[in-house]
Amino acid sequence: xxxxxxxxxxVLLADDHPVLSAGLxxxxxxxxxxxxxxxxADAMQCIELAQSLRPAIILLDVSMPxxxxxxxxxxxxxxxxxxxxxxxxMHEDAAILRQVLDAGxxxxxxxxxxxxxxxxxxxxxxxGEHYVHPAMVHHLLRPAAxxxxxxxxxxxxxxxxxxxxxxLVALGYTNQQIAVELNISIKTVExxxxxxxxxxxxxxxxxxxxxxRELGLLDA
Numbered sequence: 718x719x720x721x722x723x724x725x726x727x728v729l730l731a732d733d734h735p736v737l738s739a740g741l742x743x744x745x746x747x748x749x750x751x752x753x754x755x756x757x758a759d760a761m762q763c764i765e766l767a768q769s770l771r772p773a774i775i776l777l778d779v780s781m782p783x784x785x786x787x788x789x790x791x792x793x794x795x796x797x798x799x800x801x802x803x804x805x806x807m808h809e810d811a812a813i814l815r816q817v818l819d820a821g822x823x824x825x826x827x828x829x830x831x832x833x834x835x836x837x838x839x840x841x842x843x844x845g846e847h848y849v850h851p852a853m854v855h856h857l858l859r860p861a862a863x864x865x866x867x868x869x870x871x872x873x874x875x876x877x878x879x880x881x882x883x884x885l886v887a888l889g890y891t892n893q894q895i896a897v898e899l900n901i902s903i904k905t906v907e908x909x910x911x912x913x914x915x916x917x918x919x920x921x922x923x924x925x926x927x928x929x930r931e932l933g934l935l936d937a
Contacts, residue, residue: 725752726843729772731763732756732805733782741776741805744832751839760784768796773843777822779806779813786813790820798891801842805835814853819923823889824848845888847926847935874916880934882909887929 757763760783803824838848
């Protein structure tokens with residue numbers, strides 16, 4: 718029923734609509750590089766399955782029963798930090814987009830998207846890239862309604878190491894993953910992140926993503 722290829726992208730589906738979930742499972746299992754390893758109908762079941770299955774991708778609906786989506790994402794990041802979270806939702810809402818990215822999600826796809834776009838999103842997030850539905854991208858390139866503005870910080874004001882850390886933070890790496898990637902201690906990572914917060918004047922992850930993009934650190 719599911720792909721047994723060891724190289725498959727292991728996906729956990731989290732959606733409380735059985736028909737939709739079954740359709741998604743069928744679509745993903747038909748792909749040569751994807752395998753659905755579990756299906757959850759509420760937030761707590763999603764967290765429990767994620768902890769036991771350790772999927773590469775968690776395809777998460779915003780409107781899951783139980784915990785709020787941001788809380789769910791934070792719990793998932795704690796129990797399975799290597800898993801990457803991709804939001805699949807009917808909501809084309811800038812506030813929700815910012816909320817889930819700030820909480821640690823790496824992608825945001827709208828349910829009206831064509832099948833190929835969803836598959837591309839899963840593959841992109843599995844590679845460690847961010848993916849945001851084209852209709853929502855412009856929300857990341859302008860200040861939020863709260864009145865925040867860009868800092869005007871240039872890359873020259875950040876040390877090369879701070880730029881590396883900022884790029885990895887924007888790509889969704891945890892402190893532990895950054896430490897391994899850059900061969901430095903977690904404490905050093907925390908110091909760099911504190912310096913970035915002070916220099917950029919922002920601390921929410923969604924704002925750090927925007928800053929990294931504005932500084933051209935995500936162009937590669």
